[in-house]
Amino acid sequence: MSERADAVGLRCRCRCRRLAAAAFSPAKTLLDSLAVILRNRRLFLSLFAAAALPLSLLLFSLAVSSQPLRSRVLRLESFARLAPTRFESRQALKDSRAVALSLLRLRAAYSLPSLALSLAAAVSAVAAAHASLAGKRPTLRSSLSPAREKFPRAFATAICVYAAMWIYLSVPATLVALTGSPAARFLIVAAGVAAGIYVAAVLGLAMVVSVVEERFGWGAIRAGWGLMEGRRWSGWALSGFFAALVGWIWRLAAERMDGQDWTSVDGMVRWTVGIKWRALLIPAYGAVVLWSYVAATVFYHDKRRPGHLSSNNRADGEMVQIPDV
Template sequence: MQKYLLFHSPRPPAHYQLLKISNQERKSGDRKENMEITMSERDDDIIVTQSSHCFPPPPLSTLLISLKIFLTNKQTFFSIYALATLPLSFLLFSLSLLAHGVKSHVYHLEAMALHSPTRFEARHVWKESRADALSVLKLKAFFFIPNFLLSLVAAVTAVSSTVSACQAQRPTFLSSLNAVKLTWKRPSVTTIFVYAISLLYAQLPRTLAALTGSPGPELLVLLIGLVFEIYLMAVLNLGLVVSIAEDKFGWEAIRNGSGLMAGSRISGWVFSGLFVLVSGEIAMDQEKIIDGQDFSLESSKSTVMKGVAIGVKNKLGLIFLYGVVMLWSYIVNTVFYCECRKRHIVRGVAECVVTV
């Protein structure tokens, strides 16, 4: 019951109305101040909680999130698999099958040249070996353009779809194809940097191991080189994801990816090592299949096509499996990027609050 009702007047006096209004304003002002204090304390609690839990997510958690994203968007990722990663796996397997026999012949000729009794015979063998090596290069050049285009489409569609899913959006195959039209230049340039860095590093451990001169240190150098190579692959993979998800490319994208991995480099190394292990097992199984398919490029077209068909038929499941591994690696690396990006933003906000 309000105070002015005690006078039983249908309309309270003006000074009572002013007193009531001033009391209400004072109460509302106190209520706003209390709400602001409560909200500020709550914000501080959130920032402290987020910063206190700012640690690298375990690899298992990232894998589970990746699986959830894949199952939630099965239709989109199945389309990417059928139109990009599976054809890419088929082309890579066919290239290995065709080039295996010629490379084996090249190695055989090089061994013969080293043990030739005369210089004339050695020169003739080296000439034949160079001709076969040139044939292998031509074969790889023939497969390069379709392999590059399919790998570009697979990477951009898978990464863009996973980024959209991490942002609580529903990706579609058409939206992922639209991302290819918008962002194909950045990952193309970044891929060139990735290949260049990989080729330069590939010779470094062997060179350092050869300089040691003894088996023990040589094995140690090769082991350290392998561990660092797996880490380098993790950085390069994350840099490729950055070039697709952000407006960066080339060395800037790789450097930004390395910075995002701060605090979670072990997780990145684990993911990279896991995919290296799985792809290595597939490659070893593939070598066992194509060992019996040693035909050269001088063989007739029917012989070549028959050999490729037999190899594909014998390990059709291997081709499907490698396509799944490629798609899964794109999804996991993108989820890992999103986790690193969120953690980086939270860490920056916490540092700003502490500074203020």
């Protein structure tokens, strides 16, 4: 009887240890990623100045440039619904479509440089973090040298990532539009947000796979899905943490933009150069982007270590060694 009680107690203690390890695993990954950045602070500061900060500046510039167009579209659509005559309503909708096309062209003009800077930040940050975790001493040259070789793979994976996110985001939006109950809409939105955070974690790992391994596109996404096995809570929590940081930054930016006078040049200039908080928001966003790539690389490294390969990888006969960048 005592042996059975001891066995039950041992199983309970082991289960408690596993639960504790799973609960603190996201915090450990974040601390390990910060340790990687601090060990190579000059390198990551250079990568931040070369790619992450210009990316943040470009995205904030897009937000500032597109805000007047978005506001005008909303005003025209509101006027079209309340217009006293059909002629005025049709004319307002026509003007709204014209402004919406201008907004689409503006976003298209920003899309290519944004994608290029995002890929440059991802490839260089993942290469530097992976080399550091492998026991090497990464330099700016060694971090940037793989960019030309790995850029095509990262680009193909990024296209598949954007397609996967677009497909996923369309599902909750369609379900919400077809649902009339407020409670059901809330549940759909909540489930969609939780699932979206998980999908973002998988897609982030796919970008790391496309840089470190020879996979790209949907193959990298499948590898990212397999890497989440056994640490789904940790991956979801990490993705949610960075999503919350990014959402908080853009929420602060949106609050300031909503209060500006966009009908005058003076209002545009004051928003662009005259407010002190922008000196923190723009570099903060770039730092979060760079940190998220390093954290995803740490997560990948932990899963690819000997003894942490998933059953699928063992069945496929994949190599245990961590590939070199």
